[in-house]
Amino acid sequence: MLLKRPENLTDRQTTELREILKHNRKTVQAWLSREDFQRFREYSALVWAGKVLDEWTDRTMLRGFSR
Numbered sequence: 838m839l840l841k842r843p844e845n846l847t848d849r850q851t852t853e854l855r856e857i858l859k860h861n862r863k864t865v866q867a868w869l870s871r872e873d874f875q876r877f878r879e880y881s882a883l884v885w886a887g888k889v890l891d892e893w894t895d896r897t898m899l900r901g902f903s904r
Contacts, residue, residue, distance in 0.1 A: 840871075877893060
């Protein structure tokens with residue numbers, strides 16, 4: 838469930854994911870980071886894609902996911 842895009846989750850998976858995310862802060866941060874990364878894939882212009890990727894990397898490093 839954590840790896841599926843939200844629009845591809847079944848109703849049951851959505852409910853289960855909400856329960857998981859309620860109780861584990863690190864899981865929430867990782868899941869939000871993964872969702873945020875999806876923006877990178879939406880850009881066709883390399884300049885903008887690079888900018889988004891740099892920003893995402895900076896945020897991810899600050900959150901401590903690089904360890």
